[in-house]
Amino acid sequence: MDLQFTQEEQAFRGEVLQFLKDKLPEHLSRKVKGGLHLTREDMLQWHAVLNERGWLANHWPEQYGGPGWGAVQKFIFENECALAGAPRIVPFGVNMLGPVLIKYGSEEQKKYWLPRILNGDDWWCQGYSEPGSGSDLASVKTTAVLDGDHYVVNGQKTWTTLGQHANMIFCLVRTNREAKAQSGISFLLVDMKAPGVEVRPIITLDGEHEVNEVFFTDVRVPARNLVGEQDKGWTYAKFLLTYERTNIAGVGFSVAALEKLKRIARKVQRNGRPLAQDPMFATRLAKVEIDLENMKTTNLRVIAAVAGGGVPGAESSMLKIRGTEIRQEISSLARRAMGPYAQPFIEEALHEGFGEEPVGPAEAAPLAAQYFNNRKLSIFGGSNEIQKNIISKMILGL
Numbered sequence: 001m002d003l004q005f006t007q008e009e010q011a012f013r014g015e016v017l018q019f020l021k022d023k024l025p026e027h028l029s030r031k032v033k034g035g036l037h038l039t040r041e042d043m044l045q046w047h048a049v050l051n052e053r054g055w056l057a058n059h060w061p062e063q064y065g066g067p068g069w070g071a072v073q074k075f076i077f078e079n080e081c082a083l084a085g086a087p088r089i090v091p092f093g094v095n096m097l098g099p100v101l102i103k104y105g106s107e108e109q110k111k112y113w114l115p116r117i118l119n120g121d122d123w124w125c126q127g128y129s130e131p132g133s134g135s136d137l138a139s140v141k142t143t144a145v146l147d148g149d150h151y152v153v154n155g156q157k158t159w160t161t162l163g164q165h166a167n168m169i170f171c172l173v174r175t176n177r178e179a180k181a182q183s184g185i186s187f188l189l190v191d192m193k194a195p196g197v198e199v200r201p202i203i204t205l206d207g208e209h210e211v212n213e214v215f216f217t218d219v220r221v222p223a224r225n226l227v228g229e230q231d232k233g234w235t236y237a238k239f240l241l242t243y244e245r246t247n248i249a250g251v252g253f254s255v256a257a258l259e260k261l262k263r264i265a266r267k268v269q270r271n272g273r274p275l276a277q278d279p280m281f282a283t284r285l286a287k288v289e290i291d292l293e294n295m296k297t298t299n300l301r302v303i304a305a306v307a308g309g310g311v312p313g314a315e316s317s318m319l320k321i322r323g324t325e326i327r328q329e330i331s332s333l334a335r336r337a338m339g340p341y342a343q344p345f346i347e348e349a350l351h352e353g354f355g356e357e358p359v360g361p362a363e364a365a366p367l368a369a370q371y372f373n374n375r376k377l378s379i380f381g382g383s384n385e386i387q388k389n390i391i392s393k394m395i396l397g398l
C-alpha cells in the first residue's frame with residue numbers, strides 16, 4: 001500500500017489549508033485549541049461555513065449535497081481541520097441520521113430532512129439509551145402505539161448528548177411487545193418541542209452540562225416520521241452505530257492532541273532536561289504515536305470501504321476501541337506532563353471571558369476537565385467491552 005499522497009492529493013491538501021486560513025473564524029480555533037467550552041452558536045457557525053463550501057456532509061453522495069470526495073480526501077480534510085483547531089462537526093444529524101435517511105428513508109423524508117440538516121434548521125440528538133438499556137440496547141422500553149395517523153410515545157431516554165440544544169430527536173421505540181426483542185423496535189423522528197417532552201440535565205464529572213434525560217408522556221408523533229418499516233428499526237439502528245463508532249475513534253482529534261502534547265513535553269523541564277527526553281515519558285509518548293500511526297491506516301481502510309459503497313463493519317469496532325484508548329492515553333500523558341498544575345479543576349476556566357489567569361501554564365487549565373470528560377469515550381457508542389464481543393462474533397465467529 002502506497003502511503004504517499006499523490007500530486008492531486010497534495011493539491012487538495014493545499015486547497016483545504018487555504019480554506020481553513022480564510023474561513024475558520026479565529027475565535028473558534030482559539031477556543032478549540034485552548035480546550036474551552038463551545039456554545040451552540042459556535043458549533044452552528046462552523047457548520048454554516050462548511051455548508052457554504054459544500055463540505056459539511058463530506059461522506060454523503062453528491063446527489064444529496066456531498067462533495068464527491070474519495071477516502072483520501074476525507075482523511076486529509078479531517079486531519080487538517082483538527083490540526084487547525086476547527087470545531088468537531090456535531091455528529092447527530094450529519095454523521096448519524098443523514099446516512100440512515102439516505103439508505104432507508106422515503107423520498108419525501110430525504111427531500112424534507114436532509115437539506116434541513118445541512119442548513120442547520122434542525123439540531124438532532126440521539127434517543128437510543130434508556131435506564132437499563134445501554135449495552136443491551138434491544139431491550140428498549142419506550143413505547144410508540146399507533147393511534148390513527150399518529151404514534152403515541154411514552155417512556156424515557158437517557159445520556160442524551162446535547163439534547164438541551166435539540167429541537168429533534170431520533171428514537172428507538174418499541175412498537176411490538178409480542179415479537180422477539182430486536183424485531184419489535186421502530187426508528188421514529190420526534191419533535192422535542194411537542195407537548196409531553198421534558199429534558200432534564202445531567203452534570204458529568206467534568207462539571208459540564210453535556211448530557212440529559214428525556215421524558216416522553218403521551219407525545220403525539222405523525223406516523224410519517226417513521227423511518228423505514230415499523231418493527232424493522234433494529235436494522236437501521238445498527239447501521240447508524242457503525243458510523244457513530246468510526247466517528248468516535250477521532251483520528252484527526254488525536255493527531256492534533258498528540259502535536260500539542262509533544263510541544264508541552266519539549267517545553268516542560270524535569271530534572272534539568274525537557275520532559276520529552278525522560279526515558280519513561282518518551283517510551284509512553286513513542287508507543288502512543290506508533291499506535292496512532294497504525295490507527296491512521298485502519299481508518300483509511302474503513303473510509304475506503306465506505307467510499308467504495310460498503311459499510312463499516314467490525315473494523316468500526318476495532319477503530320472505536322483503539323481510537324478511544326489512544327485519546328485517553330494522550331489526555332493522561334498531558335496531565336502527567338503538567339504535574340501539579342493539571343490537578344485543579346476550575347469549571348469557569350473552560351468558558352471564554354473567565355477573568356482570572358489560571359494557576360500555572362495556560363495549557364494546564366483544561367487538562368483535568370478533558371481527562372474526566374474523556375472517560376466517556378470507552379463507554380458511549382457501545383462500550384469497548386461490547387465492541388470486543390462484536391469483533392469476536394464477526395471476525396472470529398465465536
Ligand SMILES: Cc1cc2nc3c(=O)[nH]c(=O)nc-3n(C[C@H](O)[C@H](O)[C@H](O)COP(=O)(O)OP(=O)(O)OC[C@H]3O[C@@H](n4cnc5c(N)ncnc54)[C@H](O)[C@@H]3O)c2cc1C
Pocket residue numbers: 125126127128129130132133134135136158159160161162211376379380381382383384385386389
Ligand atoms: C457521556 C455520554 C454520552 C452519551 N450520549 C448518548 C446519546 O447521545 N444517546 C444515547 O442514546 N446514548 C448515549 N450514551 C449512552 C451510551 O451509549 C451507554 O452508556 C453505553 O451504551 C453503555 O450502556 P450503560 O451506560 O447502560 O452501561 P451498561 O450496559 O449497564 O454496562 C455497564 C458495564 O458492563 C459492561 N457490560 C455490559 N454488558 C456486557 C457484555 N455483554 N459483555 C461484557 N461487558 C458488558 C459494559 O461494558 C460496562 O462496563 C452516552 C453515554 C455517555 C457516558
